[in-house]
Amino acid sequence: xxxxxxxxxxxxxxxxxxxxxxxxxxxxxxxxxxxxxxxxxxxxxxxxxxxxxxxxxxxxxxxxxxxxxxxxxxxxxxxxxxxxxxxxxxxxxxxxxxxxxxxxxxxxxxxxxxxxxxxxxxxxxxxxxxxxxxxxxxxxxxxxxxxxxxxxxxxx
Amino acid sequence: xxxxxxxxxxxxxxxxxxxxxxxxxxxxxxxxxxxxxxxxxxxxxxxxxxxxxxxxxxxxxxxxxxxxxxxxxxxxxxxxxxxxxxxxxxxxxxxxxxxxxxxxxxxxxxxxxxxxxxxxxxxxxxxxxxxxxxxxxxxxxxxxxxxxxxxxxxxx
Numbered sequence: 001x002x003x004x005x006x007x008x009x010x011x012x013x014x015x016x017x018x019x020x021x022x023x024x025x026x027x028x029x030x031x032x033x034x035x036x037x038x039x040x041x042x043x044x045x046x047x048x049x050x051x052x053x054x055x056x057x058x059x060x061x062x063x064x065x066x067x068x069x070x071x072x073x074x075x076x077x078x079x080x081x082x083x084x085x086x087x088x089x090x091x092x093x094x095x096x097x098x099x100x101x102x103x104x105x106x107x108x109x110x111x112x113x114x115x116x117x118x119x120x121x122x123x124x125x126x127x128x129x130x131x132x133x134x135x136x137x138x139x140x141x142x143x144x145x146x147x148x149x150x151x152x153x154x155x156x
Numbered sequence: 157x158x159x160x161x162x163x164x165x166x167x168x169x170x171x172x173x174x175x176x177x178x179x180x181x182x183x184x185x186x187x188x189x190x191x192x193x194x195x196x197x198x199x200x201x202x203x204x205x206x207x208x209x210x211x212x213x214x215x216x217x218x219x220x221x222x223x224x225x226x227x228x229x230x231x232x233x234x235x236x237x238x239x240x241x242x243x244x245x246x247x248x249x250x251x252x253x254x255x256x257x258x259x260x261x262x263x264x265x266x267x268x269x270x271x272x273x274x275x276x277x278x279x280x281x282x283x284x285x286x287x288x289x290x291x292x293x294x295x296x297x298x299x300x301x302x303x304x305x306x307x308x309x310x311x312x
Contacts, residue, residue: 083248
């Protein structure tokens with residue numbers, strides 16, 4: 001548990017630094033085999049990138065460092081409960097274990113709409129705030145058929 | 157509707173090209189005021205980035221081009237129904253309208269676990285496949301307090 005606390009404190013330290021440096025109040029750390037692979041903070045406003053949450057940044061950094069898109073065997077420490085984007089990116093990266101500190105309710109209280117997005121996900125598509133139009137599936141499916149037929153594809 | 161089809165066909169075209177070029181079978185286009193701002197495909201395996209889905213790539217590209225993290229007033233055309241990561245990133249980017257063609261069920265059939273992740277989201281945390289540990293909220297909350305107190309912060 002001692003190491004877990006050390007890694008989480010590193011994520012928290014980044015979140016504190018980030019506030020001072022003009023980023024969002026979030027930090028994340030990716031760990032593999034007891035070693036820190038990546039440490040990142042939220043840089044949405046600094047990088048003009050709405051996807052640059054701490055967890056996404058840490059995952060991108062870890063993948064770059066390890067030369068892979070597959071972080072199986074890694075753990076992630078997030079100073080706040082991941083939003084749906086970050087949680088899904090953790091799944092896509094195949095990270096098996098998540099530690100977090102602040103909650104989505106805490107995030108909501110300081111103006112980050114994590115809970116709102118989670119609620120949207122739970123609604124049927126037609127009741128969500130975003131307008132959705134389905135079209136041209138009959139044409140788009142060709143790419144999926146080609147993918148299936150491709151013999152040298154890199155599965156992920 | 158004619159323009160909508162034109163934009164969706166551009167996303168589909170990118171998805172087809174992507175399969176030929178070694179990327180995943182997905183394309184996305186961001187449009188503002190009837191003009192294409194960004195066109196992207198999935199580059200997870202090409203870039204070693206599990207977050208590099210077509211929609212995320214298109215959003216990042218559009219933000220870079222427009223010099224903002226806020227794509228209010230933009231629309232996104234995705235050759236496939238967005239996975240939870242991409243859908244959340246569309247919310248964070250404040251895109252108001254989404255067009256898609258293939259569905260998450262189609263994606264699942266060719267080996268992309270979009271539906272699996274949506275199902276995980278609907279489960280209580282303790283029943284998800286990813287292990288979750290909560291810790292040190294009492295220390296992490298300091299960053300949120302500092303954020304609240306900060307007068308020159310860039311809200312988003």
